[in-house]
Amino acid sequence: MALDQLKDSYNLVIFATAPAGLGHLRVSHALQDGFPENVASFVFGAFDPSLTYLHRLSSLNPFFRYLQYLVQYHPSIEQVFTDFYRSYLRNNPEETEKQLLTLLNTHQPPPATAVVVATHFGLAHEIASLKPIIESKLKVKIQLYVVVTDDTFHKIWAVDGAEAIIVPSLHTKNLLSNYFSQKKFKKPDILVNPYPLAPQLGIFPAKILLERKKQLSLKSHETTQVIIPISGAAVQLGNLENIIKGLSQISPKTFHSLIVSKQTSYTSPFLSRLSRLKNVSQTTATTDRETVDLYEKVFKQKEVPTLEITKPSEHAFKVLFTPKELGGVILLFTEPVGRQEEDNLQFLYRHHLLPTSQENSVLERQLLSNQPSLSKEILEKAHHWRGLILPQDPQRAITYIRNARDLGLFSQMLKFVRSHDSESAHDGVARFWQLVNERLPSHD
Template sequence: MVLFTTSPAGLGHIRVTEALREGLPETVRPEVMGIDDKSIKFIHRVGSRNRTLKMMMELAQNNPLVENYYVAWFRKKLRRETQEVYERVADLVARRRPKPKILVIIATHHSLAHKMAAIKGRLARSLGVDVVLAVVVTDDTYQKIWGVYGADYIFLPSDWTRECLEQYLRQLGWELPKLVVSAYPVSPKLARYLDAQEFKTRQEQVKAGGKEKLAIIMPISGAAVQLAYFEKLIVELSIKPAVRVTMVSRESSYTKEFLDWCQNVPAVEVVADREDREVVLSYEKELTTKVFAVEITKPSEQTFKTLLSPKQRGGVVLLFSEPVGRQEYDNLAFLLRHGLIPNEAHELRLNRFFIENDKPQFEEEFLKMAQEWRGLKLPNDGEMAGRAIDRLKESGILARMVDYSGDRRNKELDSQGVDKFWQTLAQLVSKQYPVYKGSLSR
C-alpha cells in the first residue's frame, strides 16, 4: 500500500505528489493525506504576503542560530502531536482489502514526514505491517527541517544538498537515514516529446518575425504573491499584438481582483480553479494540450522544468521573477552550478541590454552560449520585464534557447526523475525487506 503525505503550503508539494502518483502503475491505488489542511494553507498564504511575517520566516531560514532554535522547537512539536495522524493512517490501512503487508509512505512535506517518523514503529506493531518512510525534498535546498530522523530514505535533487544534510544529521548524533540523490521528479506528462510540427510551432513562436504568436504560460503561486509585478508585465506585453498569455491560478479572495482585471485584457486567457490540486491539474492540461514557448514564474519547484529539453512538452523557456524565500535562491544556485542559467558576467550583460534602446544584437559567440541555457532571470520591475521579453525575442536569444544544445549527462539533470525514483525505491525496499522483491503494492 502506498500512502502520500503532503501539504497545501504552496503548490509545489502537491505538484511533486501528483508527478510521483503519475509514475505508479494503474494497478496501484495510492492514498493521499494532508492535501486539504486548511490551517497550513492559511498560514502559508498569510506568511508569504504579510511583510512582517515574511521577514520573520526569512530570518528563521537564513540565520543559523534562529534556524537551529526554530527547527528544534518545531520538530519536537510535530513529533509530540501525532495521535490524530496515527488514527487516520490506522483507519486507512484497516479499510484496505486485501490487508496490505507493507505500507510505503511517501512524504513530500516535512511536517507530516516528522509525524510519520514518530509513529512508524507504532504503526508497524499495531497493524502488523512493514512500514517504509521515504521523504522527498521538493526544492534543492538545505533546510534543517528536512532532516527527518527515523525516515528510511530521504531523496534529494543534488549531491550538494545531500552533503549539507548529512553533515547536519551527523552533528546531531542521530542514526542516518539513507540519503539518496535522485533527479527531481518532473511530471511524466510534461516529459513527453512534442511531434515535429509542435516543435516547429515552438520555434516559430520565439523567432523574430515568426509566423506564430509567442505563447506564454504564467502560473500564479499558491500564496498569490507578486501580482502587482505580473500586472505591470502583462500591460507591457499586451502592447505587442504577437503575444498571448495563459494565466493559471487558484481562484480566491487574494486573486479575485487580479483575475478580474486579467479577464479584460484581450491577450490574456485565465484558467482558475478553487482547489489547489485542480490548479495543478489544469496547469498540466494546458501544457499537454497546447504548445507554449515561454513560462514566467518564480524559481520555485517550477525551476526543475529546466531538466526537460525544449523538444519535450514541458520544456518551455523559463523566465524567472524575483525569488521568494531561501529555497528559491537555492534553486537558482542549482541552475547556475549546471550552467542552465547565465553566469554573473552574462547576467550583467543581459541586464544592461534590457535597459538599452539600440537595436538588439549579440555576437555569435554569445548566442551560442544562450543555447546552453534553459532559463534566465527577468528584471525585478514588471514593466521592464515585459520589455526585456520583447528584446530577448528580437535579439535571437529566445530562439537560441529553444534550439538547446547543453550537456545532459549529469545524473542530476535526468528528465525521467519519476521513473528513476520508483525504480530506486523499489530496489531499496527489496534490500530492506527481500520478501517484496521490488513490489510496493502488496
C-alpha cells in the same frame, strides 16, 4: 520499467503531502502520475486549509515574513525553530495516527508493507514518530520516503526514522548528512535522485520544436504563447500584472499570456482586472489539486506554451526538460521569495543552465539598450541556457522579453541539448520508483 516488488499485492503506497504552497502537491502529483497501474495507493494530508493560510501569511504579512526571514537566514534561530517544531510534530501526531490506523486496518488484502511517500516535512516527522507504534500494533512494515521539494537545506527536513530522504543534488545531500552527524540523530539513507517532474510533460510531441520556433521567429505571424502560473501564496501579483499588461500591448507580432491560478479572495481582483485585456486569457480552479491539474492540461492545448514567467519555485526544475519536450518552456524568472528559491537558482547556476551574473549583466545591457542585434558571443552561449533572470522593474522586464524574442536570443535557446549529468536528468519520477522497488522486502 519492471517494478515487480512494488506490484506485490501485499504492498500499499501512501502519499502524504500538505497544501503549504503548490510545490508539495505538484511533486506528489508527479510521483502519482508515474506510479505503476494496479498498485494499491492512497492520498492523505492534502486538504488542511489552515496550512494554506499560514503559508500565505508567511509569504505576504510583513511581520511573519520577517519571522520567516530570521528562521531562514540565521542558523541559531533556525535551530531553535527546528527543535521546537520537530518536537511539536512528533509529540502531537494523533490525527495522523488515527488516519493511518484506519487505512491500514481496513485495506484488503491486509498490507505487509506500507510505503509512505512524504513530500512535506510536517507529516514526515509525524509518521516517523508513529512508525514503531504502528509496526508493533499491526505487524506492518513501514518504509517512509521523504522527498525534499526544493534543492535546499532546511534543518527541518532532517527526518530521523525515515527509510530514505531523497534530494535533487549531492550539494544538498552533503549539507543534510553533516547536520545529522552534528545532531547525532540516527541517519537514514540520503539519496540523490533527479527532481521528480510530471511525466506527462516529458513526452516528445511531433513538430513541437518547429511550433516553438515559429512562435519566436519574426518571419512568422504565430503569436508567442506565455504561460504564467500564480503561486499558491499569490505573491508578486503587482509586478506580474504590470508585465502582463505590457506584453498585451506589443505588436505587430504579439504575445499571448495565459494565467493559471487558483480562484481565491486574494487572486480574484487581480484576475478580474486582467480579464479585460486583449491577448490575455486565464484558466482557474477552486482547489489546489485542480490548479495543479489545470497547469498540465494547458500544455495539451493546440497553442503550446513556449515561454513561462514564474518564481524559481518547483517550476524552476522544468529546465531539466529540453525544448523538444512538452514541458520544455523557456523559463523567465522573477525575484526569488525565500532561501529555498535562492537555492533552486544556485542549482541552475551549478549546472550552467542560467547565464552567470557577469553574463547576465552583459545580456541586460544589450537587451535594454535597444541595440539592433546581440553579440555573437551571447548568442553562442545561449545554446546552453534554459532560463533567464528578468529585471525586477516590470517595465524593464517587458523590454527585456520583447528584445530577447525579436533579437533571436530565445530562438538560440531552443537549440539547447541536455547534458549527461545525472542530476540534470528529466526522468526523476521513474528513477524514484525504481529505487523504492529495489528496497522493498519480498513477501514470498
